[in-house]
Amino acid sequence: MAAKDGNQGEDMSGPERRTQLGDLIRERRAELGESLDTFAPRAIDPESGTRVTRGWIYRLERGEKITPPVYEELAALAVAARLPIERLQDAAGAQFHGVDPLRSGTGEAVAYVRKLDQLPPDQRDRLLRLIDTLVPPHSSD
Incomplete structure (x- = not known):
């Protein structure tokens, strides 16, 4: 270790x-x-x-x-x-x-991420959990 x-x-x-x-x-x-x-x-x-x-x-x-x-x-x-x-x-x-x-993302993805930074932590966590149900964290692109 x-x-x-x-x-x-x-x-x-x-x-x-x-x-x-x-x-x-x-x-x-x-x-x-x-x-x-x-x-x-x-x-x-x-x-x-x-x-x-x-x-x-x-x-x-x-x-x-x-x-x-x-x-x-x-x-x-x-x-x-x-x-x-x-x-x-x-x-x-x-x-x-x-x-x-963010530089490698699409313009739309960058816009979403910038908005995400404006959410309070609890709402960010809920949104991430929702996204994880739609696209599992370890799925390939």
Whole structure:
């Protein structure tokens, strides 16, 4: 079982430091009303057993220099955050690699996603559950 706790990695300093994943996790913890001490112990990928430590999550949320997460670490965060892995993958891609997940979508899809950001969290969750009944999360395009 690997544990995420290093702080080496890309230099995140500079005028345009990206924090999408850190912001997502910090905001989600606030929505759930959880401290780092209650959130971090649940950050375990059930398939690989990979854990993400409290210290690494703390540094992520503060925008400090960290090693970008691998899939299993994102899966561990997804469990603790109770979010679909795809949301964390998009945020990590944006933060660590400057990837905008909306650029590859159709204009219509981009418009829907931008509107989705305006919904309160409970309505977003209900809409995602509805979409998942129509198009299962792991179906191919």
